[in-house]
Every structure is written in C-alpha cells, then in structure tokens.
Amino acid sequence: MEQAEMIAANRANWDARVPVHLDGGYDLDALRAGQQRLADFEYAAVDVRDRDVLHLQCHLGTDTVCLARHGARAVGLDLSPASVAAARALAAECGVEVEYVESDVEHAVAALGGRRFDVVYTGKGALCWLPDLTAWARVVADLLRPGGVLHVVEFHPLMNAAADEQAWPGVVLDWPYLPSGAIRVESAQSYEGTGELAAPVSYEWTHGIGTVIEAVTRAGLRLTSFAEHDVSPWRRWPDMAAAGDGWWTWPAGVPRLPLLYSLRAQAPDRDQPRVSRPA
Numbered sequence: 001m002e003q004a005e006m007i008a009a010n011r012a013n014w015d016a017r018v019p020v021h022l023d024g025g026y027d028l029d030a031l032r033a034g035q036q037r038l039a040d041f042e043y044a045a046v047d048v049r050d051r052d053v054l055h056l057q058c059h060l061g062t063d064t065v066c067l068a069r070h071g072a073r074a075v076g077l078d079l080s081p082a083s084v085a086a087a088r089a090l091a092a093e094c095g096v097e098v099e100y101v102e103s104d105v106e107h108a109v110a111a112l113g114g115r116r117f118d119v120v121y122t123g124k125g126a127l128c129w130l131p132d133l134t135a136w137a138r139v140v141a142d143l144l145r146p147g148g149v150l151h152v153v154e155f156h157p158l159m160n161a162a163a164d165e166q167a168w169p170g171v172v173l174d175w176p177y178l179p180s181g182a183i184r185v186e187s188a189q190s191y192e193g194t195g196e197l198a199a200p201v202s203y204e205w206t207h208g209i210g211t212v213i214e215a216v217t218r219a220g221l222r223l224t225s226f227a228e229h230d231v232s233p234w235r236r237w238p239d240m241a242a243a244g245d246g247w248w249t250w251p252a253g254v255p256r257l258p259l260l261y262s263l264r265a266q267a268p269d270r271d272q273p274r275v276s277r278p279a
Contacts (some may be wrong), residue, residue: 003131006182007079007104010129012199014059014080017190021060022086025192027246031062032093037233038066039153039247045225045262046151048072051118054143056105057126061087061098067121068096077111079104105130109142116145123153124233124260125191128160128204131182133211137219144267150221156228156258157208159236166237169253176206191234209261221265228258 022028031037049071055064058076060083068074068091076098078084084102091098103111120140130136140150163174176183182203188196217223231247232240236259240248250256 001182003182006131006203009199010202011079011104013197013202014078015082016197016199017193018060018080018082018086020190020193020195020197023193023195025190025194026060026062028060028062028090030246031065031090034069035246036066036069037062037246038070039229039231039233039245041227041229041262042151042153043070045153045264046119046121046149048119048121052115052145053119053121054112054117056108056120056122056140057129058087058100059083061090061100063121063124064098064100065091065094065096068098069094072119075099075101075112075117077101077103077105077108105136105139108139112143115143117143117148118145119149119151120144121151121153123151123262125155127152127154127207127212129202130207131205133207133215134218137215137221140216141219141221141267144221146267147269148267149224150216150263150265150267152212152261152263154212154261154263155232155234156261157206158257159232159259160206162236164237168239168251169255171255171257178206178208179211180206212263216263216265221267223263223265225262225264227262229260229262230256230258232259 053072053074055076058064058078061076064074064076084100087100157177161173161175161177163172186201188200231243231249235248239251243249
C-alpha cells in the first residue's frame, strides 16, 4: 500500500475516534472545570506565557487548551477534520481562545501560511503516526523562529513495545522498539472510550530514542534537554498504580522502566542557509 493511502486510512481512523473520545473517554468535564492535563515537569520545561505556541497533532485539543490557559497564544493542528471541529467546540466550552488548523504534519508550513512560532509542542502518542521523523523534524525547523524551542513529551518506545497482556512482576515485550516499517493495526476499540470505531484500520511506525534524537539534530536543532519519566497520563494496563492528578505509574514490585520521555531542542539564534544532508 502507498504511504498516502496509509495516511488517508489514519485520517479516517482518527475521525472515527472522535465520537468515542467525546463520549467520556477523555474526562472532558474535568477539563471544562479547569483541570490541567499537563504534568508539572511539562510546564517547568519551557515557558509558553505570551508566546506563539503550535501544538502539532493536537486531536481534541485538550493539551492545547491547557497551553492556552497557561498563557500561550496557542494554535493546534491536526489531520482529522472531525478532531479539528471537536477541538474548536471544546475550546469554546472551556472559554479559551485557540486557533485550530486542519492539516497533516507534512503540509503544516503551507497550511499555516508560512507563520513561525516560539514553541512547537508535540507528544503523548503523536510520533508513532509519522512514517518519517527526518521529514517531521525538518518541518519543525521550518516552523520555528530563530531561537525557538521544540518541546516533545512522548510515550517511551519501551512502553509502546510492552504487550497488552502482562504477567507481573516481569514486563513482556511484543512490539518493535527500533524502526521496522509500517505496522497495520485493525481494532474496533480505541485506547479511550467504549464505543466501536467505524474505521478500524490504522498504520503505525516505531521510532526508537536514537531515531528521534538523530532526526532533530540533523534538522539543525540543538538538543538542550532529554529526560525519562516513570509516569503516564494513559492507564496502559488496568492494574497500574495511581500517581495523582490523573497520572499513572507501574504497579508495585514491577521494574521501574520509563513510560514517557521529554526532549527539548532549540533552533539557531538566526536563520541559517539550508545545508543539503544525506538521506
């Protein structure tokens, strides 16, 4: 199957997830009531107040709303038209001003009219939907102003590689860690909510930590911070232990492996001529 067909399948899949996620899966009432969905370490990592912040692959815009509440001039971008429509409605219900744009990452620069941003934020289940992180990082570099910051908070590839069914206290892996090409997934269930998906087929790509860092640095961004975290906003397994404020961690007695990682990288202080790099 051609890559464009896979992206089209993913667009349909994410359109189908919207009504399922709106129907209780994301605890949207808590967000409407003012609850923050970002962790303290995310807010501490980069200052967004009074800055132009772009949230790539924003889905319902729950994290985008939190960035706006923290003082950002926030823009969210997503390939799913149903997600963008739902995000606009949710922001209005939350009483925050957020601009949402419909586009995949590949065409983000054109969709945003060449605008550039102080911060590009992405994460928590975003990068696995991108087939080529080298291309992604180059788009990010084009979206950042001189001195701008890329802020990634993403599920750790070790967590992604872990099997759905576990026999604690060991951790069983059944999914690739390193890049292995497109992986076809067919499931009528989403990770949140209980309804069935009308478009159950999607395609994912695995990216190890080294792949992410290499893509970022080859795009001309300077890595300034990298950290691993043993908490997750996604209750990946039903017997995970509550870590407070809607976050989860490993059950007692299980090896403390990372569940998330965070990465920051900075664009050069002034525009640099684009240097041709080997693929």
